[in-house]
Amino acid sequence: MAFFTDPSITIGTKLLEVIYIFMGLMAIYTGVKNLRDKENKSPVGTCVFWCALGIVIAFGRWIPAVGNGILIVIMVVPAILQKVKVGHVSAPTEKEVDTNYKKIGMKIFLPALMIGICAIVCALIPVIGALTGCGIGVILAAVILMIYSRDNKPVVFLNDSERLLSTVGPLSMLPMLLASLGAIFTAAGVGDVIAGIVGNVIPEGNVNVGIIVFALGMMLFTMIMGNAFAAITVMTVGIGAPFVLAYGADPVVIGMVALTCGYCGTLCTPMAANFNIVPVAMLDMKNRMGVIKNQVIPALILIVVQIVYMIMFK
Amino acid sequence: MEYLKLIGILIVIVGFALKKDSILIIMCAAIVTALVGGLGIEGLLSTLGQSFVDNRSMAIFIIVMLVTGTLERNGLKQAAADLIRKVKGASAGLVIGLYGVMRMIFAAFNVSFGGVAGFVRPIIMPMATGAIEASGKEPNEDHVEELKGMASGMENITWFFGQVLFVGGSGALLVQSTLKPLGYEVELLDLAKVEIPIGIIALIVGIVYYYLKDKKLTKKYYGTEGGKK
Structure with a gap:
């Protein structure tokens, strides 16, 4: 309660905490609804996942860090075991x-x-x-x-959001887990080690070369991993921070545009199956690479544009 | 052995490249890095817990979902379909371009109409082939195949570069929380602002490229008159 009565905390932060509590309760509702859902093939795993998530989101501020860590481990176990499932789906009828x-x-x-x-x-x-x-x-x-x-009615909103949450499932937690992984990399000193290695390749203090390596590295890593979100955590800690930001470049421009440089990689890789391969099947296309083929040239133009932009506005 | 600390990165790269379970990869990388980096189990749990709570902002999509599903139920997709169907007399390439404009504007407000399955296949592709027919040509199979690729490409380009314009989108939130432990504080609004020129350029590149490509293909498959009325 002390948090909400503390006058030094802005009204926005307090309201945000209320929103977090509400979001947590939505996750817990999703868990409980699925636990009681006879059509869900894995009610317990599904419930554990959403309830653990809900508790961390709603009450994480008041739980010690180690406690939150334990809750997250509990949360990911059913996700890894593929025990988080979708139950009864009450999608609206076309009529x-x-x-x-x-x-x-x-x-x-x-x-x-x-x-x-x-x-x-x-x-x-x-x-x-x-x-x-x-x-x-x-x-x-x-x-x-x-x-x-x-x-x-309120219950319609609640059930519609439960339907969407269940459909996106544990993968929706990917960005948050990747951010946590980035924090662990930083805490373990991974960035320093990469900086040591890359330092032999990039001439020290040459920010422009650093930007080019960072941007192309983002594109390449995203192509290999198929996920720009996974690439940005690794690349920012390893290359962006020590070789570009450390020399006073603007973290807003460099940090953000690096992500969209990664998106150029997403446009060029079959690893990003959701965007590039699934549509081929949905549209009954003959060429498996038919979508990627149409994206390579825009992606190449955009990576060049973005590198120039980063160098100009660093 | 300093280099041993990099094993977590190796796990992420190899794991994603081999299409293993994403969450499993992240947890393995986290545990191994924490152990070789000397954080220990307790350090792992507290870093994981602390950073997850600090990054709850990324779960903001949960509250947004409170209305997304109900908007769908109340006819958002139908409204979008009627909006784009107002376009008359455009060539197939132009239909795709105009869809790009619409999708990017709505992406900046975090509104999607159902992706390839929900919108491109039932609405945009019939409009594109309809445009060919309206110009008095029988749609060529290879041309339609290319149009499908172009429509999906437009879909992806505008979504990727449009969603970063949404203040509170997950991309910017991830950038914000990646920079934070490194000692750089950035504002979401500023992150969205730097992407505005990039987003506009991306949209123009997509429109011009697909328009010209369609024009070239129309010439190739149907002779010189072009696909317009």
Whole structure:
């Protein structure tokens, strides 16, 4: 309680904590609903995953770090054992969607864009912040949807979000786990070791060469791993920080554009199957590389553009 | 043996390249790195726990989902389909380009219409082949195959480079939390801002490239008159 009454903490941070508690409860709801779902083939594993996640998100601030660590290990066990499953899916029928659309029409874009608008507006108000803005946007969007239609009761929102959460499943935790892995790499001194090795290749103090190596490295690593999120943690710790940022380059430009350099790699690799191979099957294409073939030239143009951009605005 | 600390990176690269379970790879890399790096089990658990709680911001998508599903239920996809169907008389390449504009703008607000399965296949591809037919040509099989690739490419390019414009998107959040332990504090709004020029260039590159490619293919498969009305 001391956290919420502390006057030195901004209202935005306090609201964000409330949003985290709510998000945690949503995860726990997902866990409990699946535990009682007869159609779920693995109710216990699914419940353990979502409830452990929910507890860390909602109450992590008040749990000691080691306790949170243990909860995360408990959370990943059913995920690794493939014991987190989707139960009964109550997707809306086409008829229901059509009826709703006839009633609401193009006005549906207003709540859809609300979250992004609130995020930008609140980002401009430092005491509130972008993330709290997202939360406020969600509430406003929900209120608008309730005004549009009486059928949009709170339980509909809750069950629709449970359906989506269950569908995305444990893989949605990938960015958070990768960020934690990055923190472990940093704590273990991995960055220093890479810096020592790469230091023999990159002339010390040449920021531009560092940027080129960082950008191309991001693209190449992403192509090998098929995931720019995995590449950015490793590459920022190993190359971005010691060879570019350490010499005073702008972390906003370098850190962020490096990620989109990685996306150029995503466009060129069959390893990113979700984006490049699955569509081939969905569109009944003959050439397995048919999507990638159409992305290579834009990707090459964009990597060059981004390297120039990073060098210009470092 | 300093180099032993790199084994975690090796595990990540090899693991992802061999398509092993992503979460398993990350946990293995974390445990091995913590042990050879001298953090120990307790250090591992506390670093893991601390960083996960510090990075809860990345789970913000959970609260966003509270409305995503219900927006879908209330006809968001149908509205988007009707919006793009307002386009008349465009060539197939231009249909793909206009879809790119629409998708990128909505991606910047973190709104998607269902990807290749949900939108490109049922809405965009019929519009593209319809554009060929409207110009009095029988759609050529190889041309349509290329159009499918182009539409998917546009889908990916605009989504990747559009979503980083969303303040609170997971990419920027990951960059923010990767930089934090290294001693660099950055704001989400600034991260989105630096991507605006890149996003616009990406969109233009996609539109121009696919437009020209379609024009060239139209010439190749149907003669010189082009795919327009």
